[in-house]
Amino acid sequence: MKKEDLPQDKSALAHMTRELCYVKDKDGKYSTGLSTGWKVKKDALDNAWEDIHERVKEAALAVKNGDKSPVFYFMELRLMDLAVLSGYTGFWKFNIKRHFKPEVFRKLNEKKLAIYAKAFDISVAELTNFKG
Amino acid sequence: MEKQFKHIQSAHCENGVATSLLKYHGMDFMSEPLVFGLGNGIFYLHIPFLQISGGPAISYRSMPGWIFSRASKLLGVKVNRKKFSNEKEAYDYLNKQIEIGNPVGCQVGVFNLPYFPPEYRFHFNAHNIVVYGKENGQYLVSDPVMEIVTTLSEEDMLKVRFAKGALAPRGHVYYPENVKDVSREQIAQAIPKAIKRTTFEMLSLPGPMVGAKGIHYTANHIRKWRDKLGPRKAALYLGQIVRMQEEIGTGGGGFRFLYAAFLEEASNYTNNDQLLKISDEFTKAGDLWRASAVHMGRIYKGRLNEQKDFEESANMLDEISEVERAAFKSLRKLKL
Known part of the structure; x- marks a missing residue:
């Protein structure tokens, strides 16, 4: 060049x-x-973000429909995957997947909720009150 | 006379940290291309079963941390590295290095790096910065990809040093030790060793997905993406290739221009004009990578989206694979 x-x-x-x-x-x-x-790479980055926004929207809808818990939504919102979220919370990936289920999430104790809230940089109320 | 740390902007963060720290310790001749070349920075790897942010895992460079270590080793320098399981220990250690006036490299995650624009803040954990002082409770930071120096608060520093996920830094701090005077002859002797290792990695490592032939492997994947993933996802995948190749840190053309610059410098040290010719071949490879990015851009912008457009992209990569293979073969044949 x-x-x-x-x-x-x-x-x-x-x-x-x-x-x-x-x-x-x-x-x-x-x-x-x-x-x-460079426009070519700006377009690539913009495209990647469009995809992220779409995934976050889908995650919100899944929470609204009762298919997924807020943990799943905030994981997507914070661009995390299971490995990253597992790193920040210290929970096993297997358990995090279980916490994606709304019925399991409802039974989580305050201590675990606080750990998730800290990892997502939000309050416990914001986490539990998220309805999609 | 007290040594002053001098900020140096570089294309790639690890090269930049290595260059500025080695210069600080007296290696005035050090340059980013030289670190990159001596550290076997150029590489190609496509890991098929791994995904990075939902796209193909492709790397144009060697493993994080290797460039500095390998370049240092060739010059008789040891890189002292420390990782921590405990945040308090990591905090104390960094402060102590600053107190004794030793600028250090720090591996950090960019997700919580406040001076990065939000668009760039992914969970990428192999970014490197130099911390060279502390004033009013703020760390003085030289981020090699930036034009000027910046600062980080104690809280933010701890956050980015203990980012989690793949390649988690775990407080990783490093600095060169045992830096002695290096003569021109010693550099001229180190260059052939580095080149030999690079040609081995790009030509002789086994497996279809690694080295110059790995580019051909990616091309074959691209031919299948549209049918397998659908047009939208396939286009996103191409976008990811372009980002890995051109994003901040690569110097453009997937590090190929940087390697060409190294060969130019190497020709100077070794008085070998052949290296200049081969440098031109890598410039050509870099230009071809850029042209391929432009073509892929048309696809992910939605201007083109037929199977034949993906085929065209794949053909371009096949050509690059051949150009690089030929260039590395001429390098390998060279008597230095």
Whole structure:
């Protein structure tokens, strides 16, 4: 890539930094240039977020329909998977999956609810009152 | 005279931490491409049974942590690393290093990194920063991907050092030890060793999904994605490939430009013009990766979405696989 071809498109990094890229200067030697972003990868990132938003919406609907518990919804909202949530809570993945069931979730004690609430960075009330 | 830590912006975080720490300890010649090349940074791996954020698991670089360790080893430097099971111990250890004036690398998760834009805050745990001081209860932080230095509060620092999930940092702190003067000859001698190891990894590791042939393996997968996953999910998968390849940290073209820059520098050290020619081949590979990203972009933007468009993407990757294989073969043949 030549220095003059380095894209300077808008991106989510706008308020944080420009990123360093390796480019060829006029003499054909390697040098570095700063880029504000590249549309091609911004589109990829936007697409990934669209997908995340859709998954969160579906998760909310599943809670509303009584198929899933709020634990499932907040896991999706916080972009977590079972491994990450298991890491933050110390619960086994197998148990977390059980806590996805609304009837199991309703029977969780305060201590476990508090652990989930902390992992999701919300209050226990926000967790238990979520209706989808 | 007290040594001053100097912030250096780099394309990739681990290279950047390694470069600035080695420079701090007196290796003035150090550059990001040199660390990357000596550390066998360039790689390709497609893990078929693993998914990352619901997409294909593809890596254009070697394992986190290896670049610094391998580059250091070739230069006779030891990297002292510490991980912790206890947050208090990790907190105390970092503070102590700062007190004695030793800037250290820290592995952190980006999900709770406050200065990152929300769009970039995934549960990615292999980001690297340098902590070089503390003022008014705030850590002074040099994040290599940023133009300027920044700060982190004690609370945030602990959060990001103890992020959870894959590659959890567990408070990981590291710094180079035993840094001696290194002559030009020693660097010139280290370069062929590093190149040899890289060509071995890109050409001779067994298994279809690793090295230059691994790119061909990904191409074969792409041909099947549309039928197997449906057009929307298949397009998302392509988006993920582009993100792994071009996102902040890669220097563009899936680290290929960075490796080309290393070979240019290596030619300088070893007085070998052949390396310049091969450097051009990696520039070409990087350009082809960028062209492939543009084509994939048309698919995930929804402008194209036929099977033949996926075939076209796959064909482009097949070409890259061939270009890289040829380039690494010429590297392997080189008498250095």
